[in-house]
Amino acid sequence: METQETGIENFDERESLRVITEMIAVSRKKLRHDGILFIVWGWALFYSSFSGYLKEEILFSNLQYKLFHYMEYFLMIFVFGFTLWYLFRKDRKTSTYIGLSLRWVWFSAFFCMVLINLIQANVVHKINFELQHPIFMVVIAFAVVVSGVILRYGFMIGMGILFGLLAYAGSFFELHTQMLAESVAWFFGFILPGHILFARKTKEA
């Protein structure tokens, strides 16, 4: 951008409008959400749910079962570590209200799930996983819809609604079938919108 050290400039109103439009376009391009966390969490949770289904439906050897099981722990540790690094990394040059809002939505969803477990333990004196999974899915569906609204991303809103419907559909079945519905939900609610966001960001970069 052409500069003048004095700060006294004789540019007209059209020029002002051009500067504003240009800067809004720069911000939009640079601050576009990259969807990385949706991709990483999506794949990890897809694996976790799908392997939960496979472990019940297909007869595994003890070694295979353990491999699947430990892989879930490994993935969760990796995803938590990656999330912390991503959220608090130091090369970030801006802080946006969109980022802050998304962070609060997902922290709140996480704490809601913790509270649901605690309430369930108080009321029914055990954790009923067949009840827990659909309720957690509803909380996540809500967070996906709100994220879509914050990002003004209609496809994500639609996928959040689908996530909720899959939670309801899953509630008709036993736990292992619920896991299949859950893995489908992770794919459509997280992985697909995440990859589309990422592709858009890299295309524009």
Add this chain to the structure above:
Amino acid sequence: MFPALDPVLHSQVRLAVMSLLVGVRSAEFSYLLESIQTTKGNLSFQLGKLKEAGYIDIKKSFRGNYPLTTCEITPKGAEAFEQYVRAISGYLR
């Protein structure tokens, strides 16, 4: 009669800075520099003018051993920017 344009904002670099800051919570000096593509000296000078007018807050800190300047639009600045945009829209109508 058209309203007078705010002289603090009626400058390419200052207007560009405000247009960038209005959409974010805060931005580092390096982000503004690479987005606006001006010189470090000029950007510092123009940021000083905006701070003087009370339109932005400038926080100076350190990241490791390097100085870090972070800018944030103030409510007064947001209002002035809004009025400026309204004024130029009136001119162009």
